[in-house]
Amino acid sequence: MNTCSTCGFVVRIAEHSESDKLVTFYSPELGRITGIAKGAQSSKKRFVNKLEPFSHLRLLYRPPRDPAGLYFISEAELLCAHLPLRMDFRRYAAAMHLCELLLRFTRENDPDPRLYALLQWALTALCADKAPQKIMVFFHLRLLAAIGYRPELxxxxxxxxxxxPGHAYALAPGGGxxxxxxxxxxxxRVSPRLSVQTLRLLASAQSTALERLTRLQISRQGVIEAMDALHYYTLHLLQQDIHSWTATRSLLAGAS
Ligand SMILES: [Zn+2]
Incomplete structure (x- = not known):
């Protein structure tokens, strides 16, 4: 079988047996795929410093014979390591959280170029911007829209x-x-409240072009309201918890 090539971002890495790694990757052509990198733990040469969370890679791979099987990753070329995400705990937490959201809301082999563009924007913005909580909120909001669950704000x-102004708002039970x-x-009393100021900002973040999104400013109180509301809605959609949520909220909601 021929070897193919694609570019994309590492969204999850797991050790597999004694020497291999399982790499979950989001690519514009393939969507979310999981591949096995044989010998990635022992023979460092082909994969050293490449198979890391958030890395932008070009992969050489062979597709699985069975659609539900694993891709076979033969080589990886590092395009961008996104190092700042691994050197700052708040950025790391935000990046982990947005990768978990992407994993929960997507299926394997279901490509969506908008999601790829959103992930690319978020990881690049997290490296450059000093407010990881803002990037995370905007990513979450836009991810929900891209998959058909845009909240009406x-x-x-x-x-x-x-x-x-003069009215109080909360997400309706269910959250959409x-x-x-x-x-x-x-x-x-039962749903997270959203101030008029936060709602206006979030509505604007829903329609602003990605390349201008980091220019929007959101207050610390706005971040907390938005994070809690989006999490509430997400729990309703997934009917299960997000593992990275508690740590991410305490890290990011406490920061300015
Ligand atoms: Zn009403």
Whole structure:
């Protein structure tokens, strides 16, 4: 079988047997794939410093014979290591969290160039920007939109009135739309609340082009509200917890 080549980002690495590694990779043409790198733990030569989380690589691979099987990774060329993500714990936590979200919300062999572009934007922005919590919030918001679960943040989902000062808002139970305090006073007790200022910023982040997204500024309180609301909605969608959430929230919500 012929050897093929693709570029993409490492989103998960796991040791496999005594000498191999399992690499989960997101590529524009293949989507999320998992491959085995034989001898990656023992023979360092072909893979040294390459098979690391968040690395941008060109892989040489052979596809699996069976669609559910593993790709066979024969070689890797490092395009960008994204080193700043491994040298700063807050950036690392944010990158781990967004990779976990991508893993949970995607299937193998289901490529989506928008998700690839979003991942590329987020990892690059995390390396350069001093506010990892902001990048993480925007990534989460845009990921939900790309997979068809864009939350409705500019109007109350019950009365249809646009978000306006003087009202209080919370995510409606379930989380895909808002409930204003006039429509559902109970929502605010069970769901994360979102201030008008945060809602306006998030609505703007939903429509701003990726290359201009890092210019948007969000307050510390806005980050906390957004992280909690997006997490609440995500739990409802996945019906299971996100492993990296507790550590990520305490690290990033406490930082300015
Ligand atoms: Zn309403």
């Amino acid at each position: 500019d109007q109350c989902g019950l009365c249809g009135q646009p978000v306006s 739309s808002l409930a204003c305090n006039a429509c559902n006073p109970l929502a605010a």
